[in-house]
Amino acid sequence: MIIALIIIGFIFLIGIFFYNSLIGKKNQVTNAFSAIDVMLKKRFDLIPNLVEVVKQYTTYEQGTLTKIVELRSKAGSPNISNAEKADLDTQLSSSVKGLMVNIENYPDLKANTNFINLQTTWTESEEQIAAARRTYNASVTDYNNSIMMFPGSLFAGMLNFQAIAVLETAAEERKNISAKELFNN
Amino acid sequence: MSFDVANNVALQQVLATMEVERKRIAGTQTKGYIFIAAGILLCVIGFFVGFPIPGVIGGLIPLIYGGVLLFKINDSLTAYQNAYKTNVIGAALKFLDESLSINPYQGIEASEFMYTQLFTNEPDRYKTEDLVTGRADKTQFYFAEVHAEYKTVTQTKDGTRTEWHDIFKGIIFAADFNKKFNGVTIVRPKDFGAAFGAWFSKNLFSFGSNDVIQLENLDFDKTFVTYGSDQVESRYILTPAMMERILNLNHQTKYNISLSFIESRMYIAFPLNRNYFEAPVFKSLLSPETVNEDISTIKFMYDIVRELDLNTRIWGKE
Numbered sequence: 001m002i003i004a005l006i007i008i009g010f011i012f013l014i015g016i017f018f019y020n021s022l023i024g025k026k027n028q029v030t031n032a033f034s035a036i037d038v039m040l041k042k043r044f045d046l047i048p049n050l051v052e053v054v055k056q057y058t059t060y061e062q063g064t065l066t067k068i069v070e071l072r073s074k075a076g077s078p079n080i081s082n083a084e085k086a087d088l089d090t091q092l093s094s095s096v097k098g099l100m101v102n103i104e105n106y107p108d109l110k111a112n113t114n115f116i117n118l119q120t121t122w123t124e125s126e127e128q129i130a131a132a133r134r135t136y137n138a139s140v141t142d143y144n145n146s147i148m149m150f151p152g153s154l155f156a157g158m159l160n161f162q163a164i165a166v167l168e169t170a171a172e173e174r175k176n177i178s179a180k181e182l183f184n185n
Numbered sequence: 186m187s188f189d190v191a192n193n194v195a196l197q198q199v200l201a202t203m204e205v206e207r208k209r210i211a212g213t214q215t216k217g218y219i220f221i222a223a224g225i226l227l228c229v230i231g232f233f234v235g236f237p238i239p240g241v242i243g244g245l246i247p248l249i250y251g252g253v254l255l256f257k258i259n260d261s262l263t264a265y266q267n268a269y270k271t272n273v274i275g276a277a278l279k280f281l282d283e284s285l286s287i288n289p290y291q292g293i294e295a296s297e298f299m300y301t302q303l304f305t306n307e308p309d310r311y312k313t314e315d316l317v318t319g320r321a322d323k324t325q326f327y328f329a330e331v332h333a334e335y336k337t338v339t340q341t342k343d344g345t346r347t348e349w350h351d352i353f354k355g356i357i358f359a360a361d362f363n364k365k366f367n368g369v370t371i372v373r374p375k376d377f378g379a380a381f382g383a384w385f386s387k388n389l390f391s392f393g394s395n396d397v398i399q400l401e402n403l404d405f406d407k408t409f410v411t412y413g414s415d416q417v418e419s420r421y422i423l424t425p426a427m428m429e430r431i432l433n434l435n436h437q438t439k440y441n442i443s444l445s446f447i448e449s450r451m452y453i454a455f456p457l458n459r460n461y462f463e464a465p466v467f468k469s470l471l472s473p474e475t476v477n478e479d480i481s482t483i484k485f486m487y488d489i490v491r492e493l494d495l496n497t498r499i500w501g502k503e
Contacts, residue, residue: 032416035416039417119499120499123499124364127421127424128417128421130420130424131417131418131419131420131424132417132420134401135416135417135420138399138400138401138416142399
């Protein structure tokens with residue numbers, strides 16, 4: 001009788017342990033996304049300055065600038081899902097990258113200290129967002145593993161925990177940059 | 186840039202002058218050792234043939250004379266070894282880069298050694314020497330030889346026995362990192378203990394303020410265990426490219442390296458068997474391999490900055 005009670009108690013404790021670790025991992029995923037969010041906000045805040053500086057030197061990049069501003073305001077709207085936000089950031093990132101390439105044609109702008117500062121902050125934020133995305137993906141993988149593997153899978157079934165998709169890096173980023181494509185644009 | 190000892194006229198002249206001194210020291214030392222050996226031999230023979238007292242007296246004279254010879258040459262030996270470090274290694278450093286210099290009497294202090302967080306044991310005996318400082322383009326760096334040991338005292342029948350164990354023996358390299366960060370990231374070789382510790386703190390309970398950072402580079406994760414105070418910041422430092430570069434660097438060394446990133450500085454510990462930058466006594470200075478080994482070590486350290494791409498300063502840190 002006592003042995004049976006001990007065994008039940010033991011199983012119960014293990015159950016609590018796995019349940020807690022599962023919840024911990026789920027919260028970790030939320031936490032990791034909020035880190036991306038913070039970084040994204042930091043980066044979106046750079047946009048108005050960047051646009052201002054570029055505007056002073058060139059009238060030819062209006063199209064790109066308008067697009068960037070549009071994307072930024074979309075990303076700033078309150079009712080937007082995490083996935084959409086990440087997607088907007090990817091689009092924004094590639095537009096700004098395109099803009100930076102074009103700026104090679106404006107030596108005055110390239111030498112402007114404000115612009116240089118913005119450029120370094122931008123690359124810095126790029127790398128920080130990449131780090132935050134990788135952290136998010138690592139937490140998601142950790143969480144997915146634990147809800148798919150036994151005995152975590154039992155709890156996940158009961159609590160209706162679903163696997164979460166990792167953030168993909170945009171297809172165009174994976175490609176090697178081709179000089180031909182750049183100049184044909 | 187390759188540094189050719191054999192074709193460097195100035196250095197060859199320095200080496201030729203020092204070679205004379207080396208020969209004198211080597212000669213005296215050989216003589217000293219021969220007298221000591223002869224003294225011991227005389228004592229032993231005295232005992233065997235049944236004249237222990239004349240044997241000891243006869244043996245003591247050459248023994249003392251040999252000792253005096255070694256003692257007297259010791260000052261010249263120290264001067265010669267320091268001249269080697271300053272003149273030969275110093276010249277080789279200047280040739281590689283004007284900013285480089287060596288200080289034989291300085292090193293990395295024990296407090297900084299602990300500050301790197303590369304090692305958990307506090308040293309009981311600590312030696313450091315041969316501090317090399319310099320700058321490779323935009324990146325300031327320094328490195329020094331370090332030998333840190335801890336002791337264990339065990340009770341035996343006849344009292345206590347003290348044993349010394351290495352915490353670390355080798356070169357500690359420090360460089361200004363090209364990104365700003367506030368937390369701590371530590372990369373240690375993955376041996377059994379580290380692997381178990383990492384598993385334990387990830388799955389059961391984590392001691393201290395640093396978490397295990399699971400990185401997506403499988404090779405890197407197999408070779409090292411990474412701890413960090415901030416998951417995002419550690420990944421900001423250890424980008425996919427940086428992980429590849431660290432692995433490359435690790436492939437070039439015999440023993441696995443450890444790294445730490447603290448307050449915008451990076452530390453690398455290279456475990457080594459050999460004592461570097463020591464002038465040879467019984468080997469000619471003029472044979473190229475003597476100096477070349479030291480020079481290739483310096484070159485290796487100098488190249489780390491390029492190898493890890495620390496001169497790319499586009500992340501808001503000059």
